[in-house]
Amino acid sequence: DGGITQSPKYLxxxxxxxxxxxxxxxxxxxxxxWYRQDPGQGLRLIYYSxxxxxxxxxxxxxxxxxSREKKESFPLTVTSAQKNPTAFYLCASISGQGRGDEQFxxxxxxxxxx
Amino acid sequence: AQRVxxxxxxxxxxxxxxVELKCNYSYSGSPELFWYVQYSxxxxxxxxxxxxxxxxxxxxxxxxxxxxxxxxxxxxxxxEDSAMYYCALHNAGNMLTFGGGTRLMVKx
Numbered sequence: 726d727g728g729i730t731q732s733p734k735y736l737x738x739x740x741x742x743x744x745x746x747x748x749x750x751x752x753x754x755x756x757x758x759w760y761r762q763d764p765g766q767g768l769r770l771i772y773y774s775x776x777x778x779x780x781x782x783x784x785x786x787x788x789x790x791x792s793r794e795k796k797e798s799f800p801l802t803v804t805s806a807q808k809n810p811t812a813f814y815l816c817a818s819i820s821g822q823g824r825g826d827e828q829f830x831x832x833x834x835x836x837x838x839x
Numbered sequence: 840a841q842r843v844x845x846x847x848x849x850x851x852x853x854x855x856x857x858v859e860l861k862c863n864y865s866y867s868g869s870p871e872l873f874w875y876v877q878y879s880x881x882x883x884x885x886x887x888x889x890x891x892x893x894x895x896x897x898x899x900x901x902x903x904x905x906x907x908x909x910x911x912x913x914x915x916x917x918x919e920d921s922a923m924y925y926c927a928l929h930n931a932g933n934m935l936t937f938g939g940g941t942r943l944m945v946k947x
Contacts, residue, residue, distance in 0.1 A: 756933055758935070760937075765848055765939060765940075766939055767845075767925060767937045767938055767939040767940045768883075768925065768937040769937075770934065770935075770936075773933075773934065775933060783934075815883065819933065827873075827885040827888070828873075828875075828885070828927075828935055830882050830883040830884065831882070832882055833882075
């Protein structure tokens with residue numbers, strides 16, 4: 726089941742700690758995305774990156790940071806500044822060649838703040 | 840600003856009944872709309888896209904620009920259709936905006 730992988734599947738964090746969620750893709754896709762999924766709120770965009778070494782804030786970027794040093798990788802750091810980090814986090818990618826393209830999703834990481 | 844609205848958080852129907860999941864959008868340009876589905880313990884995946892005008896697993900969706908809607912329909916629901924459904928709009932900046940999702944429960 727290749728394509729997009731996320732690790733870890735479950736992550737527990739103490740308050741005040743930064744944690745980094747991994748996202749890797751072998752689809753040779755240009756664009757990658759991070760979403761947060763909360764019950765009843767759908768998917769909300771945190772950050773996205775259309776090319777290496779470039780990324781943009783989404784709708785809820787506060788308290789998060791990202792990097793895109795390689796095409797295959799787009800890690801997300803949840804910082805201590807994020808007030809309510811407990812959520813399900815989804816990574817996605819798209820080839821970026823056209824607006825009709827399908828977005829492929831990873832299996833997700835569930836983050837719980839203790 | 841673009842927005843996608845799915846007014847129903849939960850839709851419950853009996854097996855064999857017709858089903859319609861509603862989606863309304865607001866977008867100033869020409870929209871590219873999608874339906875994504877998340878079955879229990881599976882990844883979120885594409886169900887269908889409006890540009891393909893296809894029917895997948897018996898589902899269809901027609902873009903109505905006058906009503907700014909992209910409702911998902913199936914004439915006879917099956918138990919395996921039970922899942923979370925998301926409507927999404929893809930803008931010119933390569934961003935997807937998702938609706939809040941509708942949980943479909945098909946009862947035997």
